[in-house]
Each structure stands twice: as C-alpha cells, then as structure tokens.
Amino acid sequence: MSQAPLLEIKHLTTKFSTEQGIVKAVDGVSLHIDPEETVGIVGESGCGKSVTAESILRLFDEKTTEYGGQILFEGRDLLQLSEEEMRKVRGNRISIIFQDPMSSLNPVYTIGDQIMEAIRLHQRASRRQAREKALELLRLTGISDPERRLRSYPHELSGGMRQRVMIALALSCEPRLLIADEPTTALDVTIQAQILELMNELKEKLRMGIMLITHDLSVVAQMCSRVIVMYLGEVVEEAEVTTLFDRPLHPYTSGLLKSVPQLDGRRKQKLYEISGAVPAMHEVEACCRFAPRCPFATELCRSKAPSLEEAEPGHRVRCWHYKDIQANGGGSDGSGLLVTA
Amino acid sequence: MASLEPIAVSAPPGRGRIAWRRYFSNPLLVTGTAIMSVVALLALLAPWTTSYDPYSIETLNRLQPPSGEHLFGTDQLGRDVFTRVVYGIRVSLLVGASVTAIAGAIGLLVGLASAYSPVCDHIFMRICDGLYAFPSILLAISIVAIMGPQTGNVILALTIVYIPSIARIVRSAALVVQEKTFIEGLRAQGAGVFRIMGLHMLPNVLSPLIVQASFVFAVSILTEASLSFLGAGIPAPEPSLGNLLLDGKNVIFKAWWMTVFPGVFIILMILGLNLLGDGLRDFLDPGAGSNNRFAKRKKAVRRRRRRSD
Structure with missing residues (x-):
C-alpha cells in the first residue's frame, strides 16, 4: 500500500448548532481509502457513520454546520473548496448512494430523464448521447429490460430495481469514489446479495474506491478489505x-x-x-x-x-x-x- | 363455475388511455368539466349565442317576463337579461381566470421561496398572516375603494387577497418534498439551487397548486359578484353577475327573473368549479387510481354482490 490514498480524512469534526446546543456528530475522525479499495464503516445507528459520509460531500446546511480538520481528495482539501467547485466534485468525482431507494428518485420524472440529467450535469452530451449513455448504465447494472425501464416512472419499479437505478445514477460520471450509505438495508436478503455482487463487479470494472457504510457485519465480511468501527x-x-x-x-x-x-x-x-x-x-x-x-x-x-x-x-x-x-x-x-x- | 373462460391477453393500455379511463371513472371531475365547459362556451361565444346588445335600451320592453323572444325576460331599461347574464359570465370568468393565473404564479414563487429560505419564510408568511387577518371582502373593498372601481383594480384587489392561500399550500407541499431523499440526492449529484427548485420541487407541488387554484377561481368569482353587488366592483353599465343582482334587488317582487337567473348562474359556476377541484384532487393524487371514494364504493358493491351469489 505504497500508493497515495484516494481519500484521506484527517481529524474531521462536524458540529451542528441545534436548539439544544452544539452537537459534535463527528469528533476527530481520521481514515483513508486507497484507490480500488472497499472500506467498511460499521457502528450502531447514531454513531456518526452517515454524518462522516455526508461531510465528505458537504451536504449539510452550511449555516448550521461547522466542519473542522481536512478531507483530502485528489490533492485538494474538500473543506476549503467554494460551493461552486464543490458542485463539480459531487456526483462527478464522488457519488453517494442512499439507504432508502423508495424516496431517492423524483416521482414525476422517468428513470431515463433522471439518469440523463445526472449525466448532463457534469458532461457535455446531447440528449441523444445522454440517452445512449443512460441505457448503457442501466445495462451495466443488470436491470431487466433496460429500454423499457428508461421510460418507466419510479413507482413502477421494485425496491431492488430502484437501487439498481440509484447505482446507475451514482455511476453516471464514473466517479473515483463511491460512498454507499447502507445501500442494502431496505432490501430483502436475496436482492441484497445481488446488489452487493453488482457493486463488487462494478468496482473492478470502473476501478473506483468504495466507502461502504453499514451495520450489517456479514456485508462487511463479504465486501470489504478494511473495516473502521x-x-x-x-x-x-x-x-x-x-x-x-x-x-x-x-x-x-x-x-x-x-x-x-x-x-x-x-x-x-x-x-x-x-x-x-x-x-x-x-x-x-x-x-x-x-x-x-x-x-x-x-x-x-x-x-x-x-x-x-x-x-x-x-x-x-x-x-x-x-x-x-x-x-x-x-x-x-x-x-x-x-x-x- | 362450470367452465373457465379463456382470458384474452392484450397489450397493456398506453398512458394516455389509462388517463382517459381514470378521467371517466371520476364523476366529480366529469360533471365539473361539463358544467364549466357549457358555461364557458356560452360566454365565449356571446356574440353568437345571443342576438341582442347588452347595452341597448328599449324603454317600451321594460320588465318583460321570460318569453320566447326574451329568454330570461328584460330589466327596468328593457335590456335582454339573458344577454346581460351571458356577458356577465364573461366578466366573471375574466376576473376569475386572471386572479387565478396571477395569484397562482406569485403564490407559487412565494411558497417555493418560503420553503427554501427561512428568512423569506419569516417575511412572506408574516405578510400572509397579516392579509389573512382581514376578512377577504373587507380587504378587497378597501383596495378597490382606494384605487377606484375598475375591472383591472378588482382583479388586482382579489389577487392580493388570494395570494396567501396559494402561497401557504405551495409552501407546505414544498416542505414535504424538500425532506425527500431525492432532493438530497440531487445535491449529492451536484445540482444547484435553481435546478432543484425549478425542475424538481416545482412539478411535485403542482397538483396541490392546481387544486387550490380551482378553489381560488370559484371564490374570486363569488367575491367579484359580492363586490359588484355592493357597488365596489365592476362599474355600473357593464354587465357583471353582481351588478345584475343589484339591479334586480329593487324590483325583486315585480321581476323575479332579474335576480333568479344571474343567481342560478353564479351557483352553477361555483358548483362546477368546486366539483372540478374535488375531482382534480382525486385525479392528480398519484396512485389514487382506485382510491377515490366512488371507485371504493363500486368495489364494495361488487364485493357484496359476489358474496350474495
């Protein structure tokens, strides 16, 4: 492990100011993820796993959140970037998959529209090219009948299919780092195994690092090379x-x-x-x-x-x-x- | 159950066909649109639906009861009441539609901004509270009294009065949508504020907005009629349903037709718009295909029949 880490977090603290006072949700966390490595983060609910993940993308309301420490990614400290620069990192270099596939898609747009939008947010592509790419991504996730799914609305898909769509969305710009925040918690066991298998496959194919947040130790055993508790x-x-x-x-x-x-x-x-x-x-x-x-x-x-x-x-x-x-x-x-x- | 009939497997119906089917299975919506389209056609085609001029005075034909010649009779100045009602509906629809469109657009922006920014929320919602504190007619009368009785001013007054009711609905719907994971997902994809608000929040608050707008349409017609009846609305010679009622009030015991017909049309329009609003609510509610009360009742009947078989 002599190569430079893909992501290095040094003494990250994330503080929220709430009505009850200041809450330190993450306190001095240091960790690193190497390229093409899957690192698991485990712990009970409320131990700061998700906050750590979302701090990497700075998804919290900046007015009530205070970050400390450093998050080094591709030679830059993400905590020092402007909002404008940060937007170019989100979804493009670092993607995140959320736990709940049921409300992670906008109910009023088709799957195709949403994937195409994600592609065109960061890449120059005509509608046609974006459509091709979206179709290719859906194929990559092994969803059945991808042409039809492109025209489907989220409510027409099952939970497992939606999580596949979420993965397609997250991979739309071929990120270097994929943060998966309990990606399989809402799915049943057989689908869970398929999704994990898929993520492993795609990791190989796209050569990205994965930060896997979970409280399921068997998932960690199956997926990760290193674990952080x-x-x-x-x-x-x-x-x-x-x-x-x-x-x-x-x-x-x-x-x-x-x-x-x-x-x-x-x-x-x-x-x-x-x-x-x-x-x-x-x-x-x-x-x-x-x-x-x-x-x-x-x-x-x-x-x-x-x-x-x-x-x-x-x-x-x-x-x-x-x-x-x-x-x-x-x-x-x-x-x-x-x-x- | 002697024999099983073979089930014909056909291609699933397209989205358009499903929408049509859902439309026709919604009696509120069908009745509402039917009433409103008849009334609207009558008004829009006014120059062809009647051969009289709403302003031409024929003193010889004063206060004629309804007849073949004058369908709804004539008023104190011998003007054809049917013609005046038809042109009055035109004014009502104009006022209602303009108020709904302007108040809807402003209310949408205010509601979205309030949901997004706490600062906007405090400012706009306190203004809305202030506007809510006055009875709407009183507020409208004072605005018209200050600006002068003109159709434009009536529209302006009613718009100001009804913005809060739309802004509040949009705001509360937007607050719900904002908490959904997909909004956070969009931020995680690198989408900016305006993209999230305009392309993703807006379509999700549209259906409550449309339903509320149909009610605003109805109440603004009613309020306009009340204002005109009180003399603070559309100025006199121009026919509006409120003006017609006011004209008829003095001769209500001699010429019932002068109050009954405009009144009936006000009721019809309000009824039609309310049915339309209720129907739209069922229609636009996603996943409510079999969820509206008529479908439920039908299902219950079918179940009962099956049990008794």
Missing part, C-alpha cells in the same frame, strides 16, 4: 477485515460481533446484546465514550478518554485495556461469520 462520532477500531473478525480488540467491536445471530448456534441460546443504548451526542463527557456500556470499564475508563493506538501494524484501537481483555479471552470469535459469508 465507529462509536459516538469516534473511530474506536480499525483493522484489516480478517484481523478484525479474528482478533477484535475493542469491547464494542467484540460486542457487535457477538450480537450477530449464528446459523450453527444452539437454538435456545439467547442473542448477545450490548446493554444500554447509544447516548445522545451532547451528553458526551471526558471519559471513554463506551465506558457506561462496557463490561470491562474501570475507574480509569470513566475518568480519562483513551486515544487511538496502534496495537499492531494496521490495527488501531481506542481502549485502555485492550491487552488485558484480549488475554482474558474477552474478545469474541467472529471468524465463523467470515466463513459463512
């Missing part, structure tokens, strides 16, 4: 996918891995859960953020926040006790998941 706006663990599933160091990661139902588990066995819920962002104090829910928490965890340490090459973790926990066998065995996926 987030909790409450911070990166708590980062590792190669096999390392993470074999030897999770952070108690949160092992908790997540234990919470996945296993097909070969005993039937009466209760599913593991991490006790408590994700606290609201503005309740965060100066301590390990996971301490209130951590079974291994000590006085140290409750009084001082740990920093992200390199436990072994390429494996970073934010925990005071990762060495002890690993030695005591506190980490769970997630390798079964890798095999099944």
